[in-house]
Amino acid sequence: MTDQTSGADLLTTADGKSLKSSLNRALRRQKIRALMLIAPLLLFILISFIAPIFDMLLRSVENQIVPDTIPRTIEALEEWDADTGEAPSEEVFAAFYTDLAIAEEYKTHTRLGSRLNYEKTGISSMFRSTGRRVGRFDTDAYTDGFTDADAAFADPAQWAAWMADDAVRASLPLTTDAYDAWALLTVEENNDIPAEEDPADFVYTALYRDLMNGNTAAAMPAVDVSAWEPVVISEQFIDANDGWADPEVWATIKTYGGTYTSGYFLNSVDLQLTPDGVETRPEDERIYITLFIRTIVLSILITGSCILLGYPIAYLLANLPLRSANVLMILVLLPFWTSLLVRTSAWKVLLQNQGVINDILVWIGIVADDNRLELINNATGTIIAMTHILLPFMILPLYSVMKTINPSYVRAAKSMGATDWTAFWRVYFPNSIPGIGAGSILVFILAIGYYITPELVGGTKGVFISNRIAYHISSSLNWGLAAALGSILLVLVLALYWLYDRLVGIDNVKLGG
Amino acid sequence: MSALPPYASTGQRAWFYSYRVICGLIFFFLIAPILVIIPLSFNAQDFFTFTPEMLRLDPEGYSLKHYQDFLTNSDWQLALSNSLKIAPIATLISVSLGTLAAIGLSQSHVPGRRAIMAIMISPMIVPLIISATGMYFFYSNPYIPTPFGKVYLPFTLTGTYAGVVLAHAALGIPFVIITVTATLVGFDKSLTRASAMMGANPVTTFFRVQMPLILPGVISGGLFAFITSFDEVVVVLFVGSAQQKTLPWQMFTGLREQISPTILAVATILVFISICLLTTLEILRRRSERLRGMSPG
Numbered sequence: 125m126t127d128q129t130s131g132a133d134l135l136t137t138a139d140g141k142s143l144k145s146s147l148n149r150a151l152r153r154q155k156i157r158a159l160m161l162i163a164p165l166l167l168f169i170l171i172s173f174i175a176p177i178f179d180m181l182l183r184s185v186e187n188q189i190v191p192d193t194i195p196r197t198i199e200a201l202e203e204w205d206a207d208t209g210e211a212p213s214e215e216v217f218a219a220f221y222t223d224l225a226i227a228e229e230y231k232t233h234t235r236l237g238s239r240l241n242y243e244k245t246g247i248s249s250m251f252r253s254t255g256r257r258v259g260r261f262d263t264d265a266y267t268d269g270f271t272d273a274d275a276a277f278a279d280p281a282q283w284a285a286w287m288a289d290d291a292v293r294a295s296l297p298l299t300t301d302a303y304d305a306w307a308l309l310t311v312e313e314n315n316d317i318p319a320e321e322d323p324a325d326f327v328y329t330a331l332y333r334d335l336m337n338g339n340t341a342a343a344m345p346a347v348d349v350s351a352w353e354p355v356v357i358s359e360q361f362i363d364a365n366d367g368w369a370d371p372e373v374w375a376t377i378k379t380y381g382g383t384y385t386s387g388y389f390l391n392s393v394d395l396q397l398t399p400d401g402v403e404t405r406p407e408d409e410r411i412y413i414t415l416f417i418r419t420i421v422l423s424i425l426i427t428g429s430c431i432l433l434g435y436p437i438a439y440l441l442a443n444l445p446l447r448s449a450n451v452l453m454i455l456v457l458l459p460f461w462t463s464l465l466v467r468t469s470a471w472k473v474l475l476q477n478q479g480v481i482n483d484i485l486v487w488i489g490i491v492a493d494d495n496r497l498e499l500i501n502n503a504t505g506t507i508i509a510m511t512h513i514l515l516p517f518m519i520l521p522l523y524s525v526m527k528t529i530n531p532s533y534v535r536a537a538k539s540m541g542a543t544d545w546t547a548f549w550r551v552y553f554p555n556s557i558p559g560i561g562a563g564s565i566l567v568f569i570l571a572i573g574y575y576i577t578p579e580l581v582g583g584t585k586g587v588f589i590s591n592r593i594a595y596h597i598s599s600s601l602n603w604g605l606a607a608a609l610g611s612i613l614l615v616l617v618l619a620l621y622w623l624y625d626r627l628v629g630i631d632n633v634k635l636g637g
Numbered sequence: 638m639s640a641l642p643p644y645a646s647t648g649q650r651a652w653f654y655s656y657r658v659i660c661g662l663i664f665f666f667l668i669a670p671i672l673v674i675i676p677l678s679f680n681a682q683d684f685f686t687f688t689p690e691m692l693r694l695d696p697e698g699y700s701l702k703h704y705q706d707f708l709t710n711s712d713w714q715l716a717l718s719n720s721l722k723i724a725p726i727a728t729l730i731s732v733s734l735g736t737l738a739a740i741g742l743s744q745s746h747v748p749g750r751r752a753i754m755a756i757m758i759s760p761m762i763v764p765l766i767i768s769a770t771g772m773y774f775f776y777s778n779p780y781i782p783t784p785f786g787k788v789y790l791p792f793t794l795t796g797t798y799a800g801v802v803l804a805h806a807a808l809g810i811p812f813v814i815i816t817v818t819a820t821l822v823g824f825d826k827s828l829t830r831a832s833a834m835m836g837a838n839p840v841t842t843f844f845r846v847q848m849p850l851i852l853p854g855v856i857s858g859g860l861f862a863f864i865t866s867f868d869e870v871v872v873v874l875f876v877g878s879a880q881q882k883t884l885p886w887q888m889f890t891g892l893r894e895q896i897s898p899t900i901l902a903v904a905t906i907l908v909f910i911s912i913c914l915l916t917t918l919e920i921l922r923r924r925s926e927r928l929r930g931m932s933p934g
Binding site for chain 1: 649652656660663664668670671673674677684686687734735737738742746747748753756757759760762764765766767768770771772773774775776778803804806807810864867868870871874875885888889892893896900901904907912914915
């Protein structure tokens with residue numbers, strides 16, 4: 125032991141190592157062991173839960189389908205200026221012809237049509253009707269022209285040989301691109317060998333365009349195409365569906381041509397992305413802001429009625445002797461533990477027009493038999509049923525806060541001359557506010573994302589944003605919009621939870637009292 | 638509050654009794670909807686309200702036919718067997734992984750404990766509709782994205798039992814983590830040290846010393862996970878197909894489309910199941926409090 129060594133190194137374990145490093149090693153081992161215990165679950169949650177949430181967030185901006193299905197069109201459209209008010213050039217139509225002919229084989233054109241239909245109504249039917257026609261375009265004139273000019277053009281093996289030749293590939297870019305796409309399609313969709321199949325019309329069309337552009341390949345027989353009667357592809361399209369002459373359709377395709385889009389998010393707040401920038405949607409298409417406001421207003425009303433009904437119960441339970449409080453607590457916990465669908469079906473039965481509540485009211489004579497109350501399939505039904513379902517979530521946090529309020533405070537207030545009301549309002553109530561805060565945030569968070577109960581008792585006027593999300597997933601199949609609405613809801617809920625964590629602490633979440 | 642003092646004024650008396658009446662009404666609001674479906678489920682008619690025969694307590698007005706329908710109808714039987722298959726497996730996964738992780742989390746010096754805890758609790762925080770949406774999208778991918786690229790699977794998880802079980806296990810985990818962590822707070826660490834000192838290896842220590850003491854927490858976490866899966870409908874609706882329909886799914890579609898009184902019979906059975914669960918949990922809670930010497934008296 126010398127003076128130079130530091131204090132920690134002076135202490136050594138039995139085997140001569142310094143205590144500090146020994147301790148560090150033990151701590152590290154402990155850390156690793158703890159992490160090994162946590163790792164399986166963490167991995168499980170990451171794969172089964174967190175990844176799906178990220179998938180949803182990604183889908184709310186993803187627009188892969190447009191550039192994936194019609195890549196050539198999107199590229200060609202870059203040159204086109206929507207402000208000219210004219211339909212794009214023949215060049216764009218030719219690129220679109222190749223794209224659509226391929227997409228039609230893969231049967232992806234209808235999906236692209238539905239995707240673009242969200243942005244401009246009518247595009248879906250244009251894609252469907254044109255998809256049926258694209259195989260019968262007059263471009264087969266080119267195919268015939270080439271095969272008549274030289275028999276080599278009708279030989280699949282010869283085509284395969286040309287397309288394996290780098291010199292040909294370099295000199296005929298359009299043909300190479302079209303042939304490659306066709307060959308891939310032949311293998312993937314039809315399980316055929318490209319060297320044994322006749323190339324599709326669009327390959328010959330691409331060759332014609334290459335030759336017209338002045339590109340020639342030395343390996344191929346020379347064909348003079350300039351004398352041929354040209355097939356105007358834009359006319360073919362407009363003949364199939366006159367919507368293709370509308371520059372707005374092309375502007376929509378151009379606007380939504382990117383890999384990512386803010387379109388879904390704009391759509392979920394009643395805006396739309398147009399070629400001229402962000403605009404509000406037409407009056408009759410604005411539904412989401414209304415729906416968000418309704419969801420929030422109804423959730424606030426439900427939270428309010430839960431406070432109103434929950435506070436007296438929590439106060440009673442907190443101030444009764446423990447034995448009787450425990451018995452009464454069962455009345456709170458039984459609904460808490462009963463299946464959500466049992467409670468919802470009970471309300472569906474009770475609130476019906478011919479249900480128990482209306483029957484009793486008619487029997488007492490408050491309500492006339494022909495004028496029964498409309499209690500279900502509207503906002504009233506949602507509020508009543510959800511207040512009942514969420515009430516335990518208000519009572520339990522309120523109760524646990526009220527249990528901690530020292531009864532001597534109220535006694536002190538009274539001994540100093542406060543009336544019962546003053547003692548409650550000025551002393552007890554302020555102490556119970558943390559409980560109200562905790563319960564309210566909890567109830568509000570649960571209410572805002574509720575799906576089942578509004579769906580069953582809410583009719584059309586009592587549904588929430590979550591019902592719209594479900595509708596877009598299962599009925600309208602607009603997944604991107606569903607994901608965008610879900611992402612907005614998620615951000616809202618996480619913000620509220622952050623608030624809850626600041627006020628109460630997530631660790632203090634109590635289960636069943 | 639507990640009793641009225643002898644010197645109470647008339648006003649205080651009036652308030653005391655009216656307050657109790659108000660509370661009685663609220664308790665009635667809480668419990669009556671659940672109780673009212675029990676007699677209705679014995680209705681001899683296909684009505685959802687009390688028939689005059691029922692009100693006269695005429696035995697003719699009551700029957701077990703809705704229960705009979707539940708036990709013979711193949712749709713309900715499929716739903717029941719699916720529920721009884723999916724919930725236990727999902728519970729088993731959540732409990733085993735959750736308990737291990739809770740023990741890991743309870744040790745001192747866990748780096749990033751708050752972040753890990755937040756991730757593990759998240760299935761409880763995120764609204765079910767969002768979880769269901771995300772899972773529906775993700776499970777319908779025929780691949781798993783990894784940082785190194787996509788690993789392609791020969792199947793998709795939507796419309797399979799595996800998908801539903803996986804989703805339900807994830808939803809049940811927060812409950813296991815919360816209850817087991819709460820039990821571990823009262824766990825005396827010196828017991829494991831004592832056991833190690835006397836020559837037990839960590840596995841023996843876990844099963845012979847730690848597990849018996851935290852068992853009430855594990856069981857109640859398991860019950861929460863079970864009931865979460867057993868009651869869950871949103872995720873099954875999205876991730877599952879008609880082949881995986883569970884009791885809540887069948888009730889939900891029944892309530893939405895062709896409402897049949899069999900739903901009330903099923904609801905009555907479920908109410909009794911929840912009463913059993915509630916009793917078990919209450920017994921466990923008292924036992925664990927007694928063991929920790931914090932008896933409620």
